[in-house]
Amino acid sequence: MSNANFLFELGTQELPPKSLLTLSSALEDSITAQLKDLGLAHGKVTRYATPRRLTVIIESLDVQQADRQECRRGPSLKAPEKAAQGFARSCGVSLEDLAVLDTDKGQYYEFDRQIKGSNTLDLLAQVIDNALASLPIAKRMRWGASRNEFVRPVQWFILSLGNVLVETQLFNLNNGHTSRGHRFHSQGEIGIDSALSYAQQLRSEGHVIVDFDERKSMIRKQILEQASALNAIAVIDENLLDEVTGLVEWPVCLTGNFDKSFLDLPAQALISSMKEHQKYFHFVDQTGDILPLFLTVSNIISKDPSRVIEGNERVIRPRLADAAFFFENDKKSTLESRNENLGKVVFQAKLGTVLAKTERVSQLASHIAELIGADSAMAARAGALCKADLNTDMVLEFADLQGLMGHVYALNDGEDATVAAALEQHYWPKFSGDRLPESAVASSVAIADRLDTLVGLFGIGQPPTGSKDPYALRRATVGLLRIIIEQDLQLDLATLLSSSYDLHSQLPISVEKVQPQLLSFVFDRLRAYYEDQQVAVDIYLAVMENKSNSLLDFDLRVKAVSGFLKLDTAPALTASNKRVSNILSKNGAGMAAFDTTLLVEPSEQVLSDALQQVKHANLKAIGQGNYHDALQGLAQLSGPLDQFFSDIMVMSDDSVLRNNRLALLSELQVELGRVADISLLAH
Structure with a gap:
């Protein structure tokens, strides 16, 4: 099949610079996806973007679709005639024109025809219309008397295959072979010879670097x-x-x-x-x-x-x-004096003013500081001043200086250096990979500020939904996770949520509903946090089966499971654990506790002895939060467990032996799952 080079250039008034790359990429993606759906093969794709144009060039595009065979099976010959007639009408033929197909299940109507491929030139106008309509434009504009809409007024376009123009109009403009160069360094229109000469012609004749x-x-x-x-x-x-x-x-x-x-x-x-x-x-x-x-x-x-x-x-x-x-x-006014005006600034209609928020943050930060061994008085002071710079002229003029100016002005006021730094650092991390607060006081305020926002918005029934997150709660939560986990802060999240809830007045949703909903939201974000760190999702799910409300504890378990999976015995032990889980789920746990006097076979005695050793070691290791050693210790169960399954018939005809063996496996399962449910781990 022959091919030709495709060129599409959309010339506009100056496009929004922050959206330029997004628009260019989306245009290319839409065009190439549609061509694929149409069965049109092509070579290299190049996109260009400048303030005044979006361009896509596709080399060696098929000039015609390949012919294709369409075969549709209809209803059985035994079906009512109305069904057969309806099928014929949907195919655009009469009932007599349908073929009959013999199958193992009987005879069926069949419609079979060859469809001739369309010329690519006849398809491109619709491709471009679809691509332009699907561009991610937040707000489209109109210009002149036209009702056309686009991100900026469109002034010209080229849509060609080879040297042949596609017969179409865009935005009431006619298609042509001409482009325009630099607004100041080029005069008149530039005749484009071909798609492959496009970039060089605009450079040499139009003083435009399109790449x-x-x-x-x-x-x-x-x-x-x-x-x-x-x-x-x-x-x-x-x-x-x-x-x-x-x-x-x-x-x-x-x-x-x-x-x-x-x-x-x-x-x-x-x-x-x-x-x-x-x-x-x-x-x-x-x-x-x-x-x-x-x-x-x-x-x-x-x-x-x-x-x-x-x-x-x-x-x-x-x-x-x-x-x-x-x-x-x-600098003529202290930060503390600016707090009064925060009482006139609404944080959220149902959650009160920014001043009320800082008062809650101050109390919660003081409490958190006590829990992590920081200076509670400094944390309370930093919390009380953490939003004061919102009322400064500098922040009103330069919003990105929020926090930093609080730091500068606090030092000017003679505040403690740690308190002053916390006013800036409680906003950290601001984005993925950003730095964390540098002091325990700053971390206390950072945690308190995020918790206050999360609890308040969940408490009034405004959690994030789908892609809508106007208060950036997902980002705030990831920041919360990073501070607690990466700074090794031993905090119980459920308790903190309750403490924050108590500081709010008259939230319409009860703490009994807010706490589990918010915990679920935080742990969902934790999953995304680990995915960003290339931690396998099955590790996260395994730890979730035995999680506490301590994020640091959760992280220690995740790291321990990651280390466990590197052991040579891990695959076999994981597989055996799955087998144990399957047996117990089908047959129950047997006796309340297994009886060592009923262990009659050497293999079950060996497994029992190994289990007792592991239980004793795990009791100490897990008590110290040493999940790494606890999981490493499970490796000694691998051999005895394999031998047990090789030698022992768990489901013995003797009900006493059967129930005792089930009880042994049940106790084994408990021990294997103390750190995480390793049966969920994939290999």
Whole structure:
């Protein structure tokens, strides 16, 4: 079958830079998935994305579907005639046109026909319509008098196979072979010769680098070159790099300066001003201190770059001056004095104000600090001040400075350094892989803050549902898990949930309902936590069968089971345990306790002796939380248990012997499952 190269370019006004990669990837995925469903084979697929275009190029796409045979079996000849007539109508033929198929079960009507494959050109318009309709666009817009909707106004498009245009319209626009180049460095339309010449033509004739990754690499290279020339270290935020790559079609990096007096501001405030508002990169010296430099990525090649730099310096100066004013003004009031206004800020309509939340967090943090050996007074103080910086001008202007400014202002107020640091660190970890609080006081506040939110929202019947999680409870829970597990904090989760519940006033759902629901939610998140660490799900399920409400205890069991699975005897012991479980589930547990005087065969005596040794050792090991040694000790049961099953008929005709052997297996099963249900482990 012959093939040709496919080209689709959708030209628009400037697309949202943060959504550019997502839109580009989704467009490619949808097109290729549809082509697969249509049975159209193809070669290499390339996608391009710039601020003004989304493009997909597919090499060697089949120009026609292969013919296919359609065979449908209908009702039996013995079925009512109406059923046969209905089947014929669904096939578009009369009853007489149906064939009769002989089978082992009788005769059936059959419809058999050859379907000629469609021309690919006739299918592509619908493919593109479907792909555009399915793009993940949060909010579509209209433009002009048209009722068409897209993320941004569409201005042109190319849809071709080989050099043949697909006969269709998109957004009331006609298909054509022409594209457009750079908004400032290109004039008029560019005639595209072919899909394979597309990228080079836009580069040479349109001054556009259509490859997102190439533009990104160019920007990174220019940043590093300029950093080297300045004897500085460039701080390249990957998210910011992606964003600025989505803002330009021909990147040019330029470096400017700002007044050194602004270095008196907290470094993060400078970074936020430059990064969030101006999309600038910053530089640091060899010691990590921020330098009075910034780098901007321009979309034009200026004849006089110094004028572009001067313009950016004029823009950043008032931004930093505003930050300096906010900073100095904020320091005139203490953090504690700002708490009063938190009483006017609603945390959640049914859960009261932010001030009420901080009062609960303060009490709970103090209690947690006592449990983990931290300073309860410091934890209470940090909890009371943990949201005060929400009322500062700096945080109102730069929301990402929440917590950090609390730290800075607390030190300015003369608060203890540990308390001040906790105001910033109780938000940690903010995202996957982020750092954890650095002190037990900060951890106490971090745990209390998350528990208060979880208990409150579950208590008013607003847990996360499906993909909706407006209060980021899943992320908060993962942070809670990481703090407790990775910092080895021995805490009973159920008790903490009850303590937090008691601090809330008049939650409509009782603690008896909230606690188990929330525990289930937390342990579900724990499963995801272990999956991220490449822990097999059967290990998690095995420990869940014998879990406590201590997350640290759960983690110790998981690690012990992971170590157990590395033993040579683990597969055999796991298989034998499954056999024990099957026997007991079908026949019961026998006697209340097995009687050693009824052990008549050497193999059952050996197993009994080995079991008693393991029980004694496990009693000590598990009592010390040493699950690793407890599971390792089970290995000595492997041989005796295999021999037992080889020599002994458990289901003896003698009911006394049978019930005693079942009782022995029942006690064995209990011992094998003290750490985790190893019968659930897969090999």
